[in-house]
Structures are given as C-alpha cells and as structure tokens.
Amino acid sequence: MNPLLVVLFLPLATAVFNRLFGARLGKGAAAGLACASVLVAFAFAADSVLGLAALPAASRQVLVHVYDLLDLASFRVGFDLLLDPLSGMMILVVTGIGFLIHLYAVGYMHEEDAGEYARFFAYVNFFVFSMLTLVLAANFLVIFTGWELVGVSSYLLIGFYRGKTSAADAGKKAFIVNRVGDFGFLMAIFLIWNAFGSLDFSAVLPHAAALSPGMATAVGLLLFMGAAGKSAQGPLHVWLPDAMEGPTPVSALIHAATMVTAGVFLVARCHAIFELSPLALGVVAWTGALTAFLAATVAMVQVDIKRVWAYSTVSQLGYMVLGVGVGAYTAGLFHLLTHAFFKALLFLAAGSVMHALHGELDMRRMGGLWRKMPLTCATMIVGAACLAGVPLTSGFFSKDEILLMALRGPHADFGLWLLGYLGAACTAFYSGRLIFSVFFGKPRDHHAYEHAHESPWVMGLPLVLLAVGSLAVGLLGLPGFLTHWQPFTDWLAPVFADLKAVPEASASRALVLGLMALYTGTVAVLGWIAWRLYTGEAAAHPADGEATSALHRLLWNKYFFDEAYGFVFVRALLGYSRWLWRWVDQGLVDGTVNGVAAAAQAAGDFLRGRVHNGRTRQYAAYLAAGACLLLGLALIYHR
Amino acid sequence: MFGVGFFLALAFALFAVGAFGVLTRRDPLVMFMCIEMMFNSGNLALVALSRYLGLASGHALVFFVVAVAAAEVAVGLGIIIAIFRTEKDVNVDHLSELKG
C-alpha cells in the first residue's frame, strides 16, 4: 500500500472512530489516538517525501490512483493523489505542525468533558484529512472536494463551542463568505472542464497555453476568487477575525498555519494559468498588497490579542498572495512555510496567555506577565520577532524576498513594494505593541496577574519546538548572495521549472543590502516607538469606543467592512427576502396553491354531495353509462 | 343458425342482464354474482370467437379470466364478510361510509 494512503486516511479513520466511540474511551485514549494518528501520518509523509527526494529532480512526481470517482466514456475523474515537491512540502507542514498543535490541544482542551474532548479531536483529525486531500489532489475535482471538506471542518471547529451564539455566528459567517469564493472556484473548474475536457492537473496545467488570453484571465480571476475566499484576502477577509471564536489550537492550525494558505497553494499550483494573464496576476498582486497593508493597519489598534494575530494573519497572507502575484512563487511559498511556524507559535502562545488568565484576551488588562510565564514570553517574543521581520529570523528572510520581488521581480511594481513596505512597518509596530503590552510594563489588572501561571509542559513543548522551528526554518531560504545553499528553492524548482528564470540577478547586491538595512531600521524605530508607548503605567490604550481620531475610529472598526456588508448584503437581502416572502411566496405561490386547492375542494364538495354519494349502484350506473358512451363513440367513429 | 353471431348476441344479452342486476340489486352478494355473470359473458364471447377464428389464445384468455375472477371473489367475499361483521348489514345502499 502506498504510504500516502496511510497519510491521508489514518486521520480520517481516527476522526470517525473518535466521533463514534471517543466519548466512551475517555480523554486520554481519544487524545492519544488522535495525536498518534497525526504523528504516524507525519512519519509516513516524511517517508513519502524522502522517497520523492530520492528521485531525480525532473521526475519528482508520484501519482496514486485510489479509485474511479466517475468513469464515463468521454470523461474520467479518479480519486487521484499527486505527490510532488509542492504537495510534499504542504503535507509535511500540515501533519508536522498539525501534530504539534494536537499535542498542545491535549493540554489546552483539558477542561472539556470527555464527549466534547473526543468531538474536538475528531473534528481536528477530520480537518487534517480534509487539508491533506486538498494538497494531495491530482485533479480539480479532488482539490475542490478537499476545499469543501476543509470548509466544513473549519465550520465545525469555529462553531465548536456550541453554547456560544457568537461562535455559531462566526462559523456561519466563515462558511458563507467562503461560499462566495467557492462559487468562483467552481465556475473556474467548469470553464477548465469546458476548455480541456478533463480535470486532471496533468492534462490541464502543462497545456494551459492552449487557453485564449481572455479565457485564461477569466479562469485565473475565478480561481483567485476561490483563493481569496479561503486565504482571507480582502474583501473576503471578514470571516477570519471572527473565526477566532473557535478554540485557540484551531485558530493556530486552521486559521493561521494551514487552511488559509490553501489559496496561496492554489495559485501556486495553477501558476501556469496565472502566468498567461498579466491582468489576473496583477489583480492577485494588488489584492495581496492592499490586504497586507490594510489588515496590518487594523491590527495596530485592536486590543484583543487573538484578534491582533488574526488581522496579522490576514496581512501576512496578503504578503504571500503578493508574492505569488508578482510571480515569486517560491518566495510566497517560503513565506507560507515560515509563517506557518511563527503564526502557529504566536497563536499557541496567545492561547497559553489566555489559558493562564482564564480566558482573558484584552491586552489592556495584561502587562508584566513575563515574570509569571517566562517560557510563553520568550517563545512569543521569538514568534513576534519573526513576524515583525527582525533581521536573521525566518520572517525577515521570507518577507524580504517577497518585497524584493515586488520591486524587481517579473511583474514588479513600485506601488506594490510601497504598500508592502508600509505594511511591514505596521507589522513591526503592532508586534511590538502586543508583546510590550502583554509581557512588559506594570500589571494593569492585578487580580488577573496574581492568578496567572505558566502552562503545563504539554503546551509548553510545542511552543518551544515551534520557536526553534521558526528560527531554523529561515535557514532553508537564505538570500542568494549569502550562500549558494538554497534547499527550498531547489526543492521547489521542478514545480516551477516551466517559468522563466527568476531574474534575481537584476537586483544588485547593493539594492538588496540597502533594502535590508531599510527594513532593519524601520523595525528598530517602530519597535522603539511601541516600547515607549506601551510599557508605561498609562499605556496608550484608549478605552472601548473612545476613539481618539477619525483614523483611529476607522481602524478600530476595521474599515467598516462588516457594517458595509451588513448594509449592502444582509439588509438588502433581508429586505428582498421579506418581499419575496410576503408577495411572491405568500401572495403568488401560496395563493396559487391554496387557490387551486380551494377550487378543488369546492368542486370536490359539490361533486361529493351530488356524485360521490356512497351509493354503489349509482357508481355502477355511471360506469354503464360511460361504457355506453364509449361504445357509441367507437361505433360512430370506427365505421 | 348457431353461428358466432348467435353466441355473441347471447354473450351480450348475458352482459346486459348482469349489468341490469348490478344496477338494481342491493344485496352485495347478488351484485357480485351479476358481475361474475358479466365476466362469463365475456368468456362466452371469447370461446365463440376462438372457435370462429381458430385461435387457442382465446381459451388461454378465458383461463386467465377465471383465475382472476377466483382471486377477486376470494377477496371480495372476505371484504363483504368483514363489513357484515362490523355493520351487521350488507345492503349496499346503507354502506356509504367511504364516500369521503
């Protein structure tokens, strides 16, 4: 049996088993089973990837046919899995970080009762299965299936706390907003099928050049619509901050490390189509850049630490999208990889803080926590440093690469770079702001401070591992002028072999170094500003609803996206629905149906009294008369 | 003198008599017999026509009619007896519960 099948179906099997029997097994067994299945999946995934690496670079593609989904004469779709460097990287991320988060969740979810506990692990395992289906897909149908399964499991996990209305609403919001993107994705799939007659990547992507430019643009834009939904690109980003209603490990796993990167993955997977359409790529790049900047500005004023990281995630996803949009796929994916580590770390550390403070998430009530929870503090500082792009951290290298490509890449534009740069500055500010507000300065809520405590080892261990990973993973993609050892670029090279050579040479070493110095300086300055603003007793946190300026109000209300949607879509839809209900459904449809029924009943009442009177012999007389009539007609017409 | 037309006419006459019985009698059992009589008039016509046209399939058809009639009688009588047990009366003019 192919190890990929184990990777894929073991989490599914444990999910089903846990959902059915986990509550009876008890917490330990359910959690152990779930963690073990993901660990085994990781081991098998690593084995598969090593096996892949052993192949010559040009032929690093393994196709696994599981079974035929659809086998018509002219159209065949199989449940096919494709292992190539891209999906290999993704399955390692999904199972590896997934395992750490599972481990963390063992401690984090400890207070739930056994049934909920098992349900949680079942859903998380199911998510892992869905995500693996998505990344391992070898055709558009399977990837769409994984796409939808991911949406379902995300919905289940966001709304995991069933008692909370806000959680249920957030789940619905995530699902509905994602549907908008999915619609585009589905349309794109239909167009692809129409154009190629097949949904297999191998039949579509290498021959993408056969598409007319208009069609390529249409497919690219529709695909990106799906990607924007999943990867929370503006204006479809609104679901992601609300998705923080789910348990923190879920936020870390799904809404930071894995699921939201699906859009980036999709664009990278379908780069052959995007490359055909400068317009589509431009839309991708600009959307990414704008999202990166705007989300970063929003993150600067939020006081809920998970919400800050949520907007930060949106922003960082914007960087990845910007990366793939300017044609720097490797850079975008490298940022995906580093971000998976440090954002998972940040979320888990935020969860650790939240755990310590019994659910408190408002940074205005924290402060000085580093004494109470040094490990969390240290790891979170590492994560924040990566996020902010402190030199020599992984985030520094990956973001630097993207920004460089925005300035000098194949589809570069100064505006893109500027937005990216401003966003990076904001990122440095809000990262510092959060770290300093939470861990430094004086405790602002002494009651909470007194009860704060470090998290258990089962939560601490993943933090440490992720922190180490966050730092180390940067080594895989050091800038080209430092070293010729480029494992990440080399690894992905076969996937992007069809692209023109990345013109890194066009950027002089002086420019690169200059940019690096610029970033470093920016980070230092903004970090210092944040330190000054947020470590004092009266930190610069305005109280709720107390806007200091119009700009602050705009940012505090997240550019009024939700309100705009509420007005444009929800209110309008409600009004339209109400109209449909009142006039079309109740008036026209019901009126017709009831009218027909009433007419039938009236006729029936009449006939029942006169004709259907229960006298059998009278019925017989009707029969005989009818027979006479028919006979007479037959005699008249048959002659 | 006894050609196929004679037998057809006889069959039609029996059919009419049966129809008349169904229309006028109130005893469900007699109505039932009259219905059977109409069946039989059909059978007679089939036999006569088989003889006239030289076809054995008419006989097979009669066989089927007889079998179906047997099934019909079994169920019909069961129903009549069931009705009688609850109503103590089988005058069809008094039975109109199912008129709706």
Next chain:
Amino acid sequence: MHTALDSLNAAMSAHPLLVQALAAVAKTVFMMTVVMLIGGLILSWVERKQSAIMQDRIGANRAAILGVRAWGLFHNLADAAKGILKEDFIPPDANPFLHTLAPFLAVSTAVVAFAVLPFGGTVHLWGQSVDLTIAPLPIGILFVWAMMGMGVYGVVLAGYVSNNKFSLLGCLRATAQVISYEVATGLTVLGALLFYRSLDFRDMVAWQMGHNLGQVPFLGHLPDLGAVLAHIPAWGVFLQPLGFVLFFTATIVEMTRIPFDLPEGESEIIGYNIEYSGMKFMIFMMSEFVESLLFAWVIVLVFFGGWSLPGLHLGDGVAVLFGHALPYASGVALEAAAMALKIVFFLWFQMLVRWSLPRFRYDQIMHLGWKIMLPLALANLAVTGVLGVLAR
C-alpha cells in the same frame, strides 16, 4: 344356431353405426349395473359384515327369505323396503323441491363421474373399435374432479334447505372439509400426470402398460437394478408412492368417511342430513358408497395400471401371457378380472381403514389438509417436475 350367429355377424358388419349405438347402450347399462349393484347393495352389506368380523361380532344375519339368510345379504332388501315405506319427512319451512333435489344431486354427480371411467381398453367388435368407456373424454380426470366439486352442492343444499341450525353447521363443516381436500386431491395426482402427459384415463393406463420401471429416468440408470426394474410395470404407485398415499388419504376425506366423517358423524355428531328420512337418507348413504367405488376405480386407473396385468399383452386379436399365446377372449377376461380384483382390493382397503382408525378432530383435519398434505403434495409435484426436467 350357427346361421343365426353368422347372420348376426353379417348384419352387424354391415351397420357400423348400429354397432356403436348398441355398444353405447351396453356400456351404459353395464356401468350403471355395476355401480348400482356394488354401490347400492353390496358395499353396505360388505361394510356390515366386515365391521362385524373386525369387531368380533356376528353381524347382519337376521333378515331371511323363506329361512334362507344368505349371509345377511337380504338385509339390504329389508333396508330398501324400510326406506321406501318410511314417511318422507320434509321440514315445514323447507323448500320441498330443493329438499328432494339435494340427495339426488349428491348421488347423481357421483354416478355421472363414472361416465369417463374406462373399465377396459379398446375392443374390436365386427370391425369396429369400441372404447370400454361410456364417454371417452380427453379430459377424463378433470371431469371426475368437476363432478366431485358439484357433489358438494348436494350437501350444501341439504344443510341449507333443512332450515335447521345443526344441519346448517354440519353442512358448513362438510363443505369446508370437502373443498379443502379437493385441492389436495388434485395436486397429489398431478405428479403422476406429469409422467402420463395426458388427462385421459385410457392414456394413463396405456402408458402404465407400455412402460416398465427400467425405462423411468434415474431409476432405470441404476447400474444393477435397471435390469431387475425392467420387469416391474411402471405403475403410478411405484413412480409416485407419496402421491399415492396422499391421494388415497385425500379421497377418504372427500368421501367424508371415518376417520374423517365429521360432517355427518353417524353416531355422535349431528350432520347435514339430520332432517332427512326414509329413502332420501338412504340415497345420501348410497352416494357415499358410490363415491367409495368411484375413488377406488380412479386409484386403480391412475396408480395401479388399470386393467393391466403384468406379463399379459393384448395385441391385435391375440393375447400373450408370459410368452404363451392365449385366445383373445380369455385375455380380455383376464384383464377384466385384474381390474375387478384391484378395485375390490381397494374397496376392502377403504373398509379396513374405516374400521381401524379413530375419528379426527375438526381442526386436525384442517391442519392435515392445509399444513401437511398441501405442502407435501406441492413438494412432491415440484420434485417430480424438476427431476423430469433434469432427465430431459
């Protein structure tokens, strides 16, 4: 004398239609005589005597004419006289016509059934071949069944027109019993009919005479037995032992004789004929004896080779018994004797059953009929059919 015979021969040969007409009359007269004599007189005497012997009594021996007792044979005459002389009572509310019709319906349907029963093969008289059957119908056995079905009406009428609750109940019991077992009677014979491939009694007998067990599929292929079996005639009883046992049982129920005599139950149970007296009552009794003869006859025809005698072959004007030529007439006589003996044997056997077994309960009869005999008969038929298809 000689010349008279010759002229008779000449006259007969000249008028074939006359031969046929005379033969028809003769057949009918013969059959009616046999039926009336056996069914009406001898069987009731036999029953008395046999029951007496089996129960260690002396039995009927008092009736005498001029001191001659003739083993009680005259009791039948005494019975007849008594029946005729007794008051013919018709209940006040009864319909006199139907009340009278009932017993005659019962006996006449049984008697009419004899019309299709052959009492011998085909004989050649004056150049004419004459079937020794009153009405050689191709659907003979169906006719017997049809008449059996009609016989129920006698019982139904008797029970209904008597205007007596007990007779009505008795008639309901009788009717239910008889029509229930009509199913079994029909199904048990079908297995044998699968071999004969005919509904005509003459064909059945001819088939049994023309085949031996060695020619039967499966049986004949047995390596050592085949040769032995070739000497045994392929009588229905050998081909369908289960069918025979079931059929024999069903016929006893059909006759409503002990041990299945619930409908009238002479000694204890009040039956459908309670309001009958005198000759009409005797006619009901007689109908039972006639049926008894009828079924014995049918059994012999279907299961025991009819008039066939193993080793005897009647050819065209010659008879051969185990390779020895016999005069044709003696061959015919031998066949007639074989037939008569077989029938007598079964009449005796029916009596034997009658005086040996205790009466069944009503639910037991129904249980036996619907839950034992019907499934067995169906299974027998199915197995026979499947084997027949396999042997093809």
Next chain:
Amino acid sequence: MGLREVLLAVFAFGALAFALAVVSTRNTVYAALEFVAHLLCLAALYCLLDAPLLGVLQVMVYAGAIMVLFLFAVMMLDIQETGRESAFQGPGQVAGALLLAALLFALLVFGADRFPAAALAPAAAPGAPGVGADNVVRVARALFERGALVFEAVGVLLLTAVVAVMVMAKRRLEN
C-alpha cells in the same frame, strides 16, 4: 337440426333463463343456485363449442369452488332480512337500469354485426384450439408459451389474494 343444435338451443336458453332468474330472485341462496345452473349451462355451451377443457374448468372452478364460496358466505352471513326486502328499489330506478342495459346490449350487437349469425367457421387455423384430445395440448401451448408471463402473474395474484384473505380473516378472529 341435429342433436347438437338442439342441445345448443337448450343450453343457450337455459343460460339466459337462469341469468334472468338470478337477477330477479329475492332469496340470495336460490339466486346462487340459479347462478350455478347458469354456469353449468355455459359449461355445456363451451363443450359444444369444442372447448371441453374450459367447460370442465368452468364446472370445477366456477361452479365447484367459487360458487361454493358464495354459498358459504351467504350461509355465514344469514342475510335473511335483507333478502326479504324488495330486491329492486323504485320503479324509476328499475326502468333506468333496464334502459341502460338495453342500450348496452343494442350497442354491442350493432358493434358486432360483422360476425355471421349462422356460421361457425371450422377450426382450421394452425393455432386453432382443436377438437378432442388435441384441445388440451393446444390450449396448454397457448397458455404456457405465449402466456407464460401472464400465467405467472396470475399465480402471484392468486397467492396475494389468498394471503390477503387470510390476513383479513385473522384480524377479525383476534378481535
């Protein structure tokens, strides 16, 4: 006019007369008996029309089984009271029914007037029912070869009817 014609006339007249008797007799039992007689007349007609198998079947199944069931039902129900009521309702109804029946008869006769009144063609066609010993075989061929499916269907129908009646009767017993 030979014996056959005489018999045909007698049985045809008997069939019609007994049919009229069934319709006009008040007592249900007598009506049933008259119906049996009617059926026997029809059976005789079948035999005279060279359909002896059907004739015997008619006696066996219709007269011997179905009508016995009828009599059974009549006796179990004991419908003396209704039987003594007037068999027909009002003169208007009777007249209407008569009119309808007559109309039906007239239409049917008009519709069938292409068939000769006086001739019965000899059974000569290859699929003819045949006379004598052949009859059973020919009918069996028609029944089991072309009509095999219908035959099975009828068997299923009968079985269903039997089960249905059993269920109906059983439920009554439990009550």
